[in-house]
Amino acid sequence: MKHSQAVESLAALAQETRLAIFRRLVRAGPEGESAGSIAAALDIPSPTLSFHLKALEAAGLVDQRRESRNVIYGARYGRMRSLLAYLMKDCCAGHPEICNIDMESCRESPARTSACG
């Protein structure tokens, strides 16, 4: 990942509403969620939502597809992984224990009944 791309992605996430939107899409998984559903869930006026979704898309963090009258947005997980890896790159100067991220919530979410896979 290029430095400028990382800055662009971070800037897209560095905003209360956009971060909430993105995390919602991260939770949603590959199926994604429609703009209207996001707007209703987060109580955001549609012009504001559209503005923020566009920013997330321009940053490469989400993609969109149309399904009938709805536009479905989804997280681009590859881009998210690249961004996180970029932040940790060559980290810790020989102390790998420093960078162990807790990924339990991914493998076994409280919203789901059992472990996935």
Added chain:
Amino acid sequence: MKHSQAVESLAALAQETRLAIFRRLVRAGPEGESAGSIAAALDIPSPTLSFHLKALEAAGLVDQRRESRNVIYGARYGRMRSLLAYLMKDCCAGHPEICNIDMESCRESPARTSACG
């Protein structure tokens, strides 16, 4: 991690110069690096560097200690881990393979001669 803290941290990182500074400190490990050394390496005027270090510190991403005339800055790895975990929280709706981050560069950096730990 609270939402507002995550936004604050992301905003601190969402700037070309600050991201470069932070990644440099992430690489540096627990020893950290002095302001002057960072300024020289990245060719940043000292008022500008000071401004950005202050922003990173306010966001909780770096800490400082004085050593004689130098002020040594270091990455706060705990905060970084929390931030990354927050982004991935409850991710992927049952597809845990989506969120496997490549951490090889942490365990075996090209800048080092052999694996650490």
Added chain:
DNA sequence: CGTATATTTCCATTATTATGGAAATATGAA
């Protein structure tokens, strides 16, 4: 076609942030 629903674009207002020169402060050395 006419109507309803979903989403986006336009735009004016308001607010926040980055930059770096000059000056101030802090520490250590002679």
Added chain:
DNA sequence: TTCATATTTCCATAATAATGGAAATATACG
């Protein structure tokens, strides 16, 4: 105390971003 080095604060300028109402566009359905 006087000087040199390291870092920060002050401040004016310039640039960028967020908000949401009104209007425009896109899709579907009868």
